[in-house]
Amino acid sequence: MKAVIVDKYGSVENMRYTDVEMPSIRSNQILIRVKTTSVNFADIKARYGNKGQAKLPFILGLEAAGIIEKVGSDVKSFSIGQRVLAFPQHGSYAEYVVANEDLTFAIPDRIRFDTAGACGIVSFLSYKLLADIAKLQKGENILIHSASGGVGTTAIQIAKALGAKNIIGTVGNKKKIPMALSAGADHTICYEQVDFADKVNELTDGKGVDVILDSIGGDITEQSLTCLADFGRLVVFGNSSGEYGQIKTNDLHASCRSVLGFSFGTTRRERPEIVKETAVQVFRLLESGQLDIKISERLPLKEASLAHQFVESRNSTGKVLLYLDN
Numbered sequence: 001m002k003a004v005i006v007d008k009y010g011s012v013e014n015m016r017y018t019d020v021e022m023p024s025i026r027s028n029q030i031l032i033r034v035k036t037t038s039v040n041f042a043d044i045k046a047r048y049g050n051k052g053q054a055k056l057p058f059i060l061g062l063e064a065a066g067i068i069e070k071v072g073s074d075v076k077s078f079s080i081g082q083r084v085l086a087f088p089q090h091g092s093y094a095e096y097v098v099a100n101e102d103l104t105f106a107i108p109d110r111i112r113f114d115t116a117g118a119c120g121i122v123s124f125l126s127y128k129l130l131a132d133i134a135k136l137q138k139g140e141n142i143l144i145h146s147a148s149g150g151v152g153t154t155a156i157q158i159a160k161a162l163g164a165k166n167i168i169g170t171v172g173n174k175k176k177i178p179m180a181l182s183a184g185a186d187h188t189i190c191y192e193q194v195d196f197a198d199k200v201n202e203l204t205d206g207k208g209v210d211v212i213l214d215s216i217g218g219d220i221t222e223q224s225l226t227c228l229a230d231f232g233r234l235v236v237f238g239n240s241s242g243e244y245g246q247i248k249t250n251d252l253h254a255s256c257r258s259v260l261g262f263s264f265g266t267t268r269r270e271r272p273e274i275v276k277e278t279a280v281q282v283f284r285l286l287e288s289g290q291l292d293i294k295i296s297e298r299l300p301l302k303e304a305s306l307a308h309q310f311v312e313s314r315n316s317t318g319k320v321l322l323y324l325d326n
Helices: 041-047 113-133 150-161 174-183 196-203 218-227 264-270 272-288 301-312
Strands: 002-006 015-019 029-039 064-071 083-086 096-100 104-106 142-144 167-171 187-190 209-214 228-236 258-261 295-300 319-323
Touching (some): 064 096, 064 113, 083 113, 113 209, 113 228, 150 167, 167 174, 196 218
Antiparallel strands (some): 002 015, 029 064
C-alpha cells in the first residue's frame, strides 16, 4: 500500500510517498481503508522529532475516516463495510490504517468523509477542553487563542453551542481575522498589532474573561493571566511557540483562578474509554449544523509535503485535508 513516511527528522524533504507493507490486526483491532485524513500541528512537531522520538521510519498522521475492511475476532461493535472515524495506532497518512475498537467511531450517514476526516482531533479536543476541562457555563465570556486555525474555528462554534456570551479570538496576522469571524467570534484581536490582554480587559469592562484556551505558550500564557477574571480557568493544551510560560502561584489562590492542562494524545493513550461520550456530542453538533468544520485546502495524499509547508508557514486557516481516491 501507499503511505507517507518520515525517514529522517527535519524538513518536508524527509517526507516520502512510498510503498509500505500492509498492516495486520490483532483481535481487538480494525483495518480501515482510508478515504480522508488531515494535517494537525502535532504532525509538524512529530516530523521534527518534537513529539517523542518515534522509531524511524514512521507514518505521519493522527486521524482518518474510511471504510472497514476487516475486524478482529474480539470486535463486537463494528462490521465490514461500515463508515468510521478512527484515531489509528501507527499513523493515518496511508491507504490502510489499523485502529483499536475503543478509538473507532461509526460516522452518521449525514456526515461526509471530508468532514469526518478533518473533524476528529479538532472537534473532540475542543469539546473536551470546553465542556469537561474548563466546564464552560452558559453566559460566560471566553478568549480563544489562534482563533483562525482548525482548533480555534472549531472551539468558537462549540463555545457558542454551549452558551458562551462573548467569544473573543486572537490571531497572529490580520489576514486571518475574517476566518475567525466567519466561525462566530464576536471580537478578534491581532496580537502582533495590539496588546491582546489590554484589549480583552477593555472589551469586558476590566473584568477579564472566564475561560481562556491557550495552545501557544510562552509569553502568551503569561499575558493571558492578566485578562483572566476571578474564578476564571486558563486551559493550556499546547505550546506552538516552542516555549512554556512561567506562572506564579500568587496569581492564582487569592483570585480563585485555575490553570488546567490537557492533552488529547495522553487521553487517547491512557483513558480511551472517556472519548466515546465526546464522539456522541461532537456528532450531535455536526448533524444539527451547530458545528461546521472549516476546511481551507484539500490535497491528495501524495502531496502531503505541500500540505505541511502550508500549515508550517502559518498561512493556513481552518483545516488542511488529505484525500485518497481508492
